[in-house]
Amino acid sequence: MSITKVIDDPSADWLREAPASESAIASLVAASSLELPTDYLDFLRLSNGGEGELGIQPGWFRIWRGEEVIQAATDYQVPEYAPGFFAFGTNGGGEILAFDCRSAPPWPVVALPCISLAPAEAMPVAANFGDFAQQMGRSYEE
Secondary structure, three states, rough: OOOOHHHHHHOOOOOEOOOOOEEEEEEHHHHHHOOOOHHHHHHHOOOOEEEEEEEEOOOEEEEEOOOOHHHHHOOOOOHOOOEEEEEEOOOOEEEEEEEEEEOOOOOEEEEEEEOOOOOOEEEEEEOOOOHHHHHHHHOOOO
16 A cells, blocks of 8 residues: 555544655765665655654554654664664654664564663564555554
8 A cells, every 4th residue: 555545534533744854865865874665755745754653563653753753763862772763753652763773674563661762672563654644544453
């Protein structure tokens, strides 16, 4: 399913934001030094961040605005304690949402505990950002 369809899905109840500017996206790409997933960048072009229920563990998401990503990751000390991960949000409850960039793309989305940021404790969330996005605004049931 395309990111546009995911974002526009009226049955998915989550807080959408105004689109990111192309300059904000270009700055994020340049600062990241990575070839970020197209689905993630397309998401920012449609909704510059967002928050809501997540139909898979960890059950809630808050995606940072493109302009906040690098500084927020630095504030959480992700580059220092979890090299090989690209943080793009939180679950609102003590875990960072990140791409595990230690292997070839497509990168899986994982949740890292904020306290330790230990890569060995990374919890798989979704196979890629597209799969993650399809769960946004869905109720999580254990």
